[in-house]
Amino acid sequence: MAPKTLYDKIWDAHMAHEADDGTCLLYIDRHLVHEVTSPQAFEGLRMTGRTVRAPEKTIAVPDHNVPTTLDRLKGIENEESRIQVDALDTNAREFGLVYYPVDDVRQGIVHIIGPEQGWTLPGMTIVCGDSHTATHGAFGSLAHGIGTSEVEHVLATQTLIQKKSKNMKVEITGKLSLGVTAKDITLAVIGVTGTAGGTGFVIEYCGEAIRNLSMEGRMTVCNMAIEGGARAGMIAPDETTFEYCKGRPNAPTGETWDAALAYWKTLYSDDDAHFDKIITMKGEDIAPVVTWGTSPEDVLPITAHVPAAKDFEGGKVGAAQRSLDYMGLTPGTPLQDITIDTVFIGSCTNGRIEDLRAAAAILKGQKIKEGIRAMIVPGSGLVRAQAEEEGLADIFKDAGFEWRLAGCSMCLAMNPDQLQPGERCAATSNRNFEGRQGRGGRTHLMSPAMAAAAAITGKLTDVREIM
Amino acid sequence: MEKFEKLTAIAAPMALINIDTDMIIPKQFLKTIKRSGLGVSAFHEMRYNLDGTDNPDFVLNKDAYKGVNILVAGDNFGCGSSREHAPWALLDLGIRCVISTSFADIFYNNCFKNGILPVIVAEDELQVLMKDAEKGSNARMVVDLENQSVETSDGEVITFDVDQHSKHCLINGLDDIGLTLEKIASIDAFESQMAHSAPWV
Numbered sequence: 001m002a003p004k005t006l007y008d009k010i011w012d013a014h015m016a017h018e019a020d021d022g023t024c025l026l027y028i029d030r031h032l033v034h035e036v037t038s039p040q041a042f043e044g045l046r047m048t049g050r051t052v053r054a055p056e057k058t059i060a061v062p063d064h065n066v067p068t069t070l071d072r073l074k075g076i077e078n079e080e081s082r083i084q085v086d087a088l089d090t091n092a093r094e095f096g097l098v099y100y101p102v103d104d105v106r107q108g109i110v111h112i113i114g115p116e117q118g119w120t121l122p123g124m125t126i127v128c129g130d131s132h133t134a135t136h137g138a139f140g141s142l143a144h145g146i147g148t149s150e151v152e153h154v155l156a157t158q159t160l161i162q163k164k165s166k167n168m169k170v171e172i173t174g175k176l177s178l179g180v181t182a183k184d185i186t187l188a189v190i191g192v193t194g195t196a197g198g199t200g201f202v203i204e205y206c207g208e209a210i211r212n213l214s215m216e217g218r219m220t221v222c223n224m225a226i227e228g229g230a231r232a233g234m235i236a237p238d239e240t241t242f243e244y245c246k247g248r249p250n251a252p253t254g255e256t257w258d259a260a261l262a263y264w265k266t267l268y269s270d271d272d273a274h275f276d277k278i279i280t281m282k283g284e285d286i287a288p289v290v291t292w293g294t295s296p297e298d299v300l301p302i303t304a305h306v307p308a309a310k311d312f313e314g315g316k317v318g319a320a321q322r323s324l325d326y327m328g329l330t331p332g333t334p335l336q337d338i339t340i341d342t343v344f345i346g347s348c349t350n351g352r353i354e355d356l357r358a359a360a361a362i363l364k365g366q367k368i369k370e371g372i373r374a375m376i377v378p379g380s381g382l383v384r385a386q387a388e389e390e391g392l393a394d395i396f397k398d399a400g401f402e403w404r405l406a407g408c409s410m411c412l413a414m415n416p417d418q419l420q421p422g423e424r425c426a427a428t429s430n431r432n433f434e435g436r437q438g439r440g441g442r443t444h445l446m447s448p449a450m451a452a453a454a455a456i457t458g459k460l461t462d463v464r465e466i467m
Numbered sequence: 468m469e470k471f472e473k474l475t476a477i478a479a480p481m482a483l484i485n486i487d488t489d490m491i492i493p494k495q496f497l498k499t500i501k502r503s504g505l506g507v508s509a510f511h512e513m514r515y516n517l518d519g520t521d522n523p524d525f526v527l528n529k530d531a532y533k534g535v536n537i538l539v540a541g542d543n544f545g546c547g548s549s550r551e552h553a554p555w556a557l558l559d560l561g562i563r564c565v566i567s568t569s570f571a572d573i574f575y576n577n578c579f580k581n582g583i584l585p586v587i588v589a590e591d592e593l594q595v596l597m598k599d600a601e602k603g604s605n606a607r608m609v610v611d612l613e614n615q616s617v618e619t620s621d622g623e624v625i626t627f628d629v630d631q632h633s634k635h636c637l638i639n640g641l642d643d644i645g646l647t648l649e650k651i652a653s654i655d656a657f658e659s660q661m662a663h664s665a666p667w668v
Contacts, residue, residue: 016650016653016654016657016658017650017653017654017657019632021631021632023632025647025650025653025654027654027657027658027661029668036497036498036550037549037550037551039500040500040501040502040551043500043501048644050644057668064497065498078498080498080499081498083498083500084498084499084500087500121667121668123665124668129549129551130548130549131547131548131549131573144573145548145549145573146549146573146576147549147550147551147554147573147576147577147580148551148577149551149577149580149581149643150576150577150580152644153643153644153647156644156647156648157644157647157648157651157654158654158658159647159654161632161643161647163630165572195485195543195546196485196542196543196546196569196571199543199569199570199571199572200572229543229546229571229572230572231572251667252666252667256666256667257667259666259667260665260667263665295485315482315483315484315541315542316484318482318483318484319483319484319485319541322483412489412494412548413494414494414495414497414498421517431487431489431547431548433487433489433490433547434489434490434512435489435490435493435512436489436494439493439512439517440517
């Protein structure tokens with residue numbers, strides 16, 4: 001048999017139908033649903049008299065619009081946000097979906113609770129009307145974002161019309177240095193490939209530095225595959241993966257677990273499998289990084305200086321100048337001289353327990369710089385509960401952070417957590433686009449440890465200097 | 468879905484690269500539970516000043532580009548979020564065709580589901596089309612899906628590739644779900660086989 005990549009294997013195992021013209025129907029094992037990209041899809045079902053084919057494989061949770069303040073159960077003030085969350089509530093109950101409403105302790109960001117509840121398992125196909133669905137690829141599943149029309153298609157047919165992507169391998173060799181995390185890996189890779197470098201590809205991340213990551217770290221890496229333009233990112237499952245899955249509420253048990261495990265152990269790229277593009281980086285060469293501009297590819301080591309537009313070529317010259325103007329930065333300024341107003345730790349990229357532990361390790365016994373607004377938004381109610389149990393919440397509160405309830409929050413600012421024009425934020429989220437965190441807001445992406453360090457000094461800071 | 472066969476229209480130049488879906492339709496407009504009415508909010512932050520007045524520098528606010536149906540844009544158009552609100556907003560604004568050197572994957576798919584044709588051309592071809600678009604209302608571009616070609620106002624013809632299934636659906640205005648449901652027997656069979664071989668799914 002011809003050697004296959006991990007992506008090839010999962011693709012082949014989910015081919016429900018292939019037409020003569022090569023158009024494929026890919027069977028979908030898990031469909032995750034949130035309130036922003038689904039109402040029009042459910043409306044479409046109603047208008048055509050169709051129903052949800054596999055409600056038991058369809059998992060719904062409100063996350064984008066929900067307030068993260070402690071008083072949120074009194075209701076959502078913004079009328080449109082409230083209507084959207086209410087619509088999900090109605091749709092989930094009417095169509096009989098698996099549902100985690102806002103008052104359920106298991107509620108959280110869809111990409112955090114999928115793995116947490118054991119819905120995400122190796123070898124699966126997983127989609128959601130959300131580009132950060134790539135997160136679930138950390139389990140060796142094929143997971144990617146889809147549009148609302150496709151959400152409706154999956155609801156009605158449990159399949160997706162697909163063309164196969166090309167295979168890309170991103171190998172991170174060796175070990176990471178002190179202060180370097182999964183977030184630095186994924187940003188550094190995008191810094192090399194650019195935001196369109198992965199277009200048309202599914203990326204498999206591999207190499208010693210990836211193998212040594214926890215599941216939380218692997219999810220951070222795969223989460224941002226989309227920022228590199230890739231359809232999906234994935235990591236072959238191993239003992240770390242199986243250990244994480246075992247005992248989760250919706251993971252198999254007993255003989256079914258054994259059968260699943262035997263299958264999961266076949267999920268790796270064969271030695272001589274073909275990759276259309278290969279990128280190799282040394283773990284030792286990756287430094288703690290931050291973004292300076294308004295594209296996730298605008299990545300530099302924290303020890304670098306703000307670049308000038310003339311440092312770039314082609315269309316990037318104009319884009320870089322626009323970024324510098326928007327970000328209010330002068331070329332040549334050391335990145336560590338950039339002062340910030342706000343710190344946001346959370347999101348589907350960095351809202352898991354390990355991220356909170358990393359931030360707490362830096363913040364223990366420290367105070368945030370006077371005048372800084374700092375918030376920690378755990379990715380789920382269960383992450384929040386665990387952080388409280390481990391004493392992390394007290395560290396955050398003592399340092400001066402707001403300790404919030406779970407949701408997407410300031411990552412995309414659909415709820416009340418927003419930046420004001422000109423406000424500058426050290427953020428652990430995934431996008432630094434113009435206006436992403438609020439019109440005129442300026443976002444610098446970084447790891448939780450780096451964001452915690454920035455909260456203490458009030459500037460972009462090399463976390464290695466205070467470790 | 469409205470059919471797309473041949474479009475003769477004014478094109479607007481947007482040379483910026485990496486025009487992301489947050490730029491096309493910012494998050495505050497994603498709270499709608501409808502598909503319609505987003506056109507007025509398209510490109511909101513570039514298009515309007517903070518006080519809500521039109522930004523005269525934005526291309527679509529210029530007289531020469533009123534009623535435009537085609538965008539010619541820089542590389543990696545539609546990157547970022549999966550929000551289908553982006554093509555909904557463009558469609559509501561009257562845009563039926565976007566031409567660039569590359570598109571983000573999800574946005575590209577979303578266009579076809581909404582009667583918008585995304586056209587991928589080479590860098591030098593984009594420059595030709597960008598120049599033609601700069602002529603404003605003095606020029607008309609012709610986008611012909613059947614023949615997979617774009618013709619400038621000077622008569623220069625540039626051809627493009629497109630997936631044949633997507634082309635067929637777009638030309639005929641077909642509903643994907645209806646087509647897939649014709650293959651329901653294959654899906655049923657696949658599902659029963661999976662229930663046996665992978666019961667944990």
